[in-house]
Amino acid sequence: MNAYLDIHYGPEAMRHLIHADRALAPYIEKYGRVSAKRDPDIFAALVSGIISDGITASSAALTESRMMALCGDFSVVNILKSDAVRMRETGLSQIKIATIRDLAENIAAKKLDLSDTLHLDDDEYVAFLAGLKGVSRHAAEMTAIFGEGRLDVFLYGDSVMQQSVMKVHGYTSYSQERYDRLKKLYSPYGTIASLYYFAIAEELPRGGKRKG
Template sequence: MTADLSPTAEQIRDARAHLAAIDPALAAIEAVTPEFPWRTAVPGFAGLLRLIVYQQVSLASAGAIWSRVEAGLGEVSPAKVLALEDVDLQGMGLSRPKVRYARAIAEAHVSGLCDLNALRHMSDDEASAALMAVRGIGRWTAETYLMFCEGRLDVFPAGDVALQEAMRWTDRAEIRPNEKQAYARAEAWKPYRAVAAHLLWRCYGAVKKGEIPPF
């Protein structure tokens, strides 16, 4: 059984309190945003492949495809992926590009180019760089992997549109920040940028669901 690397509820509450104390603008969001669980996924090859499957498709479609991938592979491992032909992987619902990415991830892990089991012993920057060295892995994927699969507290996927929109609410801005601006703004939230991201996502979702009034 894989250990749960995500922070505890107490750690999240402490981090939220810290963020509210250091940033008055974020404090207004924090005060009305409900508690949230950490978004978790299994670390290693299966967790990274799942992130790839879920990219650029609806949650319902991604869930169905992932179920077929799990059933088709039996064990979600690099060896299982590399043992199959492209047509077999496509038969599970993977697009041609995602088949290439799945193979690239599997080959990188097996060759040692990006040993997914070793990432947790690297710094955030080192781990991000190792992931982005693999074909098909961009910065957003690397950062969300480190956040969801390894429970890291200080990564921030600034390219995420929902995060950018919630940041616009936070700063009462007319235009949401671009990726570069979002990274710069999030510097103030170190060493809990991942908690800030979860807070902003939860705020965004709560507004969309009508749980809290819009900003």
């Protein structure tokens, strides 16, 4: 099993968000410091992000557990030696299977290096991953947070996040303009804001797909 690490941030992140957004501040004070784990194996984190794209959190957890039972750790070697038909039986779509296997093949052939990204800022990193064949913005953002542990990734393409934002701010709809304004407010701690919105989502009624 991969050794998961904490997403590290200090009290200055909480102070920044409290001062930046009066609507979010009461929730930060309510929850205190929220914690989250990340998988430092970036390929494995990306596979998890692809699995979760466009489905509910419960469905994603079930599919991922089935994939883990089939493949073991989400390593390039394990993915390539796993039978595509059996992968389909875990609940993965053909498109997601093709995306994951294509990534694994390119890494194995040394055509793709997911570790050569330290020179990229957070937005550039998300754009790099989202530019890979079959990888959505949502999967890229989730990997940036729960793989690399980057601190300034405010999720846009996640429907659970959008519902939380709408609840906190009293929005009846969500738009790119509203997202851009909040992203600017929360920077350089967009990731931490995302973690608080995930915590808020636990209070929301269940149901609906997670949109990527």
